[in-house]
Each structure stands twice: as structure tokens, then as C-alpha cells.
Amino acid sequence: xxxxxAVSKRYGDKTAVDGLTFTVKPGVVTGFxxxxxxxxxxxxxxxxxxxxxxxxxxxxxxxxxxxxxAPLHEVGALLEAxxxxxxxxxxxxxxxxxxxxxxxxxxxxxxxxxxxxxxxARKRVGGFSLGMGQRLGVAAALLGDxxxxxxxxxxxxxxxxGILWIRTLLRGLAAEGRTVFVSSHLxxxxxxxxxxxxxxxRGKLIADTSVQDFIDKASSRVVRVRTTSATELxxxxxxxxxxxxxxxxxxLEVSGLSxxxxxxxxxxxxxxxxxLTPIQASLEEAFMELTxxxxxxxxxxxxxxxxx
Numbered sequence: 001x002x003x004x005x006a007v008s009k010r011y012g013d014k015t016a017v018d019g020l021t022f023t024v025k026p027g028v029v030t031g032f033x034x035x036x037x038x039x040x041x042x043x044x045x046x047x048x049x050x051x052x053x054x055x056x057x058x059x060x061x062x063x064x065x066x067x068x069x070a071p072l073h074e075v076g077a078l079l080e081a082x083x084x085x086x087x088x089x090x091x092x093x094x095x096x097x098x099x100x101x102x103x104x105x106x107x108x109x110x111x112x113x114x115x116x117x118x119x120x121a122r123k124r125v126g127g128f129s130l131g132m133g134q135r136l137g138v139a140a141a142l143l144g145d146x147x148x149x150x151x152x153x154x155x156x157x158x159x160x161x162g163i164l165w166i167r168t169l170l171r172g173l174a175a176e177g178r179t180v181f182v183s184s185h186l187x188x189x190x191x192x193x194x195x196x197x198x199x200x201x202r203g204k205l206i207a208d209t210s211v212q213d214f215i216d217k218a219s220s221r222v223v224r225v226r227t228t229s230a231t232e233l234x235x236x237x238x239x240x241x242x243x244x245x246x247x248x249x250x251x252l253e254v255s256g257l258s259x260x261x262x263x264x265x266x267x268x269x270x271x272x273x274x275x276l277t278p279i280q281a282s283l284e285e286a287f288m289e290l291t292x293x294x295x296x297x298x299x300x301x302x303x304x305x306x307x308x
Contacts, residue, residue, distance in 0.1 A: 130157025
């Protein structure tokens with residue numbers, strides 16, 4: 001489990017993280033989202049003990065990272081996959097990490113097989129593709145068989161097969177009861193992988209909720225209706241607080257009524273419906289809607305317009 005309690009980080013007069021409080025629970029994949037400059041990297045660095053909070057506290061499995069006697073057994077991290085000596089083989093890189101933390105050699109073989117690097121395990125890392133480097137980074141994160149995983153952009157450089165593999169792996173690790181915390185800019189993939197979201201902007205918490213609730217909050221509650229009796233149904237649905245628009249022949253978009261209410265009205269009037277579908281925002285659309293005030297370049301552009 002990862003817990004942040006009123007944690008802030010300032011660099012001179014710049015506040016990178018501002019009073020964040022959240023809990024990353026075991027058993028689910030938690031996505032960590034935010035625009036560029038939102039404080040995600042700083043937060044991850046504080047979780048991993050690379051930066052000290054200016055105020056507040058971040059703990060992993062009950063204590064700050066630096067206070068764990070064997071931190072690799074507690075939390076595995078993928079922060080920069082290419083931060084590996086390019087002259088070493090994948091096997092030797094992992095074995096060196098294992099030797100420093102009392103991890104048996106057999107675990108090196110296990111994680112190499114888990115990430116699918118058996119055929120290139122003895123080759124130098126300098127010749128690896130970006131995707132192979134990502135797999136090696138995941139192997140290093142898994143080496144200590146930790147209860148908590150922190151992964152920053154783990155799908156970078158992976159092909160479609162690799163993306164499916166990492167998605168399946170992360171959901172499987174969460175199903176084992178581990179804490180899985182994943183930062184990514186790929187909204188389509190996050191929608192398929194994460195069950196819970198922590199979203200920040202300008203260093204502050206925007207949302208701490210399930211993926212579905214996050215999307216629902218940004219959705220406009222519009223229902224798409226398709227019927228051969230569109231004109232008749234439109235007249236029946238018209239009323240206070242109800243908006244009905246026709247996007248194409250035989251199709252209506254209705255706001256102000258639920259799908260159930262529309263279906264009941266159609267049934268009472270013997271109108272056959274070919275489609276009755278709530279129109280829901282995608283995770284990407286929801287993210288853009290709820291974070292547009294926190295985008296760094298957007299704020300700078302606004303300031304420039306005001307100055308001119």
C-alpha cells in the first residue's frame with residue numbers, strides 16, 4: 001500500500017506538489033494521471049525516496065521507502081528503463097541487483113522468463129530496442145517479488161503484443177493482492193488496464209475515484225435513439241428539461257431523460273426501437289474535460305493573451 005498524507009514539495013518559490021493526500025490500495029491497478037507539469041514525476045520520486053517532501057509524508061507498506069531494510073523486496077519500480085549499463089547483458093544486470101539484496105539466482109531466471117527475454121538474456125543491453133529495454137525494466141521491478149509496484153510509462157516502446165502482455169501482467173499482479181501504481185499518458189490503454197484513478201493537476205488532487213466514476217462525471221448524459229418512428233417519438237419526448245436533436249435520419253440524441261424513461265415512453269406508444277445507447281465520454285475525453293484548467297501550456301497561453 002502507498003499512502004501520501006498532505007505531502008508537498010517546493011523547489012525555491014515553485015510548488016511542484018501541493019498538499020496531496022491519497023491511498024493506493026492493493027488488489028487493483030491504480031492509474032496515475034495528470035498533464036505535463038502536474039507533479040506526477042515529483043510524486044513518484046517522493047514515493048521512491050529520491051526526493052524528500054517539503055512537508056507531509058509518503059509511505060510504502062507502512063513506512064518511508066528509505067526506512068525499509070530491504071526495499072527491493074517491498075517495492076519494485078520502473079522509472080527509467082534505459083538507466084542500465086549498456087555493456088552488461090540483461091542477465092548480468094539482474095544478477096548484480098540480486099547479489100546486492102540477497103535474492104537467489106533462480107529468481108533472475110524466473111523474471112527473465114516472466115518478461116519474455118530468455119532468448120536475449122545474454123546479449124548486451126546496449127543493443128536492445130526500446131521495447132526490450134522496457135521488459136528488462138519490468139524484470140528488475142519484479143526481481144524482489146515485491147508487494148508494491150510503481151511503474152512510470154511501462155508501455156513505452158512496446159508493440160501491440162507487448163502492450164497486451166503488460167496489461168495482462170499488471171492485472172494479474174493486482175489479482176494476487178499486490179499494490180500496482182501505474183503512470184501513463186496513453187489513455188486508451190489506461191482505460192483497459194486500470195480500475196482506479198488518481199488524477200492531479202498543478203500539484204493538487206483532482207480526482208481519486210474509479211475509472212467508471214471518472215468517466216461518468218465528464219459524460220453529458222445523452223442517449224442515442226434509433227427508430228423508424230423518429231418524428232413521432234421526438235414529439236412524445238418533448239417537454240421541460242428535455243432536449244432532442246436529430247443527427248441523421250431515424251436517429252435522435254436525447255438529454256434530460258434516461259434510457260429507461262425513453263424506453264418506457266416508446267413501449268407505451270408501441271414504437272419499436274432499433275438502438276437505445278447512452279453516449280459516454282472516453283477516458284481521454286473525460287481527462288481532457290476535467291484537467292483543461294491544469295494544462296501547463298494552456299495556462300501560459302492565457303497569461304500571454306492577457307499581457308497582450
